[in-house]
Amino acid sequence: MSEPSLLIDELDETLAGGSAADRTRLLQRVTDLYLDGAVNYSGEQVALFDDVLGRLLVDIEETARRELAHRLAGAKVPPPNVARQLALDAAPAVAAPMLIHTDSLDEADLVACARNGSQVHLLAITKRPEVSAPVTDVLVTRGSDIVVRSVADNAGSHFSEEGFDALVQRAGDDDVLATRVGRRQDLPRHHFVRLLAKASDAVRAQLQTSRVDQPGDIRDIVARVTDAIAARTAAESTDYATATADVAALEQSGGLDEAAVRDFAASGKFEHTTAALARLAELPVPTVERILLQQRAESLLFLARALGLGWATTRIILQMRHGDVVVHDQGLDLVRSSFERIKRTTAQQILDFQRSRNDHA
Numbered sequence: 001m002s003e004p005s006l007l008i009d010e011l012d013e014t015l016a017g018g019s020a021a022d023r024t025r026l027l028q029r030v031t032d033l034y035l036d037g038a039v040n041y042s043g044e045q046v047a048l049f050d051d052v053l054g055r056l057l058v059d060i061e062e063t064a065r066r067e068l069a070h071r072l073a074g075a076k077v078p079p080p081n082v083a084r085q086l087a088l089d090a091a092p093a094v095a096a097p098m099l100i101h102t103d104s105l106d107e108a109d110l111v112a113c114a115r116n117g118s119q120v121h122l123l124a125i126t127k128r129p130e131v132s133a134p135v136t137d138v139l140v141t142r143g144s145d146i147v148v149r150s151v152a153d154n155a156g157s158h159f160s161e162e163g164f165d166a167l168v169q170r171a172g173d174d175d176v177l178a179t180r181v182g183r184r185q186d187l188p189r190h191h192f193v194r195l196l197a198k199a200s201d202a203v204r205a206q207l208q209t210s211r212v213d214q215p216g217d218i219r220d221i222v223a224r225v226t227d228a229i230a231a232r233t234a235a236e237s238t239d240y241a242t243a244t245a246d247v248a249a250l251e252q253s254g255g256l257d258e259a260a261v262r263d264f265a266a267s268g269k270f271e272h273t274t275a276a277l278a279r280l281a282e283l284p285v286p287t288v289e290r291i292l293l294q295q296r297a298e299s300l301l302f303l304a305r306a307l308g309l310g311w312a313t314t315r316i317i318l319q320m321r322h323g324d325v326v327v328h329d330q331g332l333d334l335v336r337s338s339f340e341r342i343k344r345t346t347a348q349q350i351l352d353f354q355r356s357r358n359d360h361a
Contacts, residue, residue: 024064027056031071034079041077050079057085065094073097080104088113092120099124107132114138119147126150126157133160140166145174152180164191172198182207240285243271247279256280262313265320273320280307282355292321301339306347311336 034041034049041049057065069086072078078098087098087105099105099113099121110131113121115138122143125131131139131151136159139151148170151157159167168191171178178199181187187195196204250256256279264272270292278288281303291299297318304314315332 020059020061023056023060027053027060027064027068030056031068035071035075046077046079050081053079053082054085057082062091062094065089065091069094069097073101078102078104084109092118092124095121096124100127107134110135111138114142119144122147123150126154128154128156130156131158133158133163136160137163137166140170145177149174149177149180152177152184159186161188164188167191168195168198171195175200175203178203179206239271240275243269243275244285246272247275250276251279258307258309258313261309262316265313265316268320270320273317277303277307281351283351287354292317297335298338301335301342302347302350305339305342305344306351308344311339314339 030049030052034053053068057068065086068082069089072083072086083098083102083104087095087102088109089095095113095117099110110125111134114125114135117125122139123146125135126139126143126147127150131154136151136157140148140159140163143151148167152167164187167177167181171181178195182192182195182199182203196207199207247256250260256276261273261276261280264276274289274292275285277283277292278285281288288303291303294300300317300321301314304317309317315336318332318335
């Protein structure tokens with residue numbers, strides 16, 4: 001008599017009156033037999049093993065179920081009904097290996113598990129090679145921070161419009177999640193802009209350097225979002241309110257010129273200098289503030305050149321910008337050389353471009 005036939009006879013005896021230990025031993029033997037030839041079994045033979053293993057699983061201890069799950073998770077063709085039964089097991093240690101590795105689970109099963117399972121079940125689902133949008137919709141709603149970070153980090157995850165919306169919403173208070181979501185190549189542009197608006201400065205800096213697919217585009221988005229945030233901050237600043245009013249009065253009296261800018265900068269009045277330059281350049285205050293705060297001086301040099309400011313005034317602005325940090329003459333000489341090489345017509349063209357960009361922002 002063949003081994004399968006002997007096992008079938010033994011199955012009937014074990015199910016009829018065998019102990020739990022007998023059922024576990026038989027479960028191991030049937031699993032061994034299946035794994036030895038699973039690749040070559042016909043559909044009918046796989047169905048037979050599926051039925052036998054399923055009957056043995058009834059009332060079996062968690063330890064035995066966990067061992068079976070780990071063994072079948074590595075099988076190329078796991079018995080489908082048993083795989084589903086193990087994947088939906090209430091014990092996370094039983095379900096996890098099947099949820100991660102089994103291809104035969106359908107979307108409805110995964111959605112149901114995501115809705116009703118523990119956070120360990122959900123985390124296992126996020127490790128699958130591919131996770132469909134209906135499943136991720138549930139994960140980003142029900143999942144813990146660890147679960148949501150994991151599904152966002154999985155390149156095989158797919159998200160609906162609502163799913164991306166929920167991800168960006170949750171990323172507002174989570175820098176790790178914000179960085180992972182921002183690095184996704186499938187993140188739609190409008191969600192990326194919303195993400196940047198919520199993100200910390202550290203996250204913006206990481207995303208600007210890590211999204212190498214369209215670095216210029218990313219820099220432009222970061223700049224626009226930074227301007228928008230700065231605009232809200234400047235609007236709420238009493239210092240800027242005073243400076244803007246003073247500059248407006250000075251312009252009305254005909255006194256807004258290079259000398260006024262130089263006096264503001266020499267007095268260390270950052271907000272007044274910013275407001276004066278913004279008025280002369282016809283740019284928003286946050287845009288000019290960002291130019292003044294940049295570590296490198298190029299943008300400021302182009303702005304000064306476009307406005308026709310001389311080196312003496314530009315130097316004072318540079319010194320004001322550095323505050324108490326001593327700027328050595330040698331460094332200033334290099335900056336002056338760069339300043340004098342800039343053609344004013346070129347600088348004015350760049351200023352015109354900045355104005356048009358702000359007009360369409």
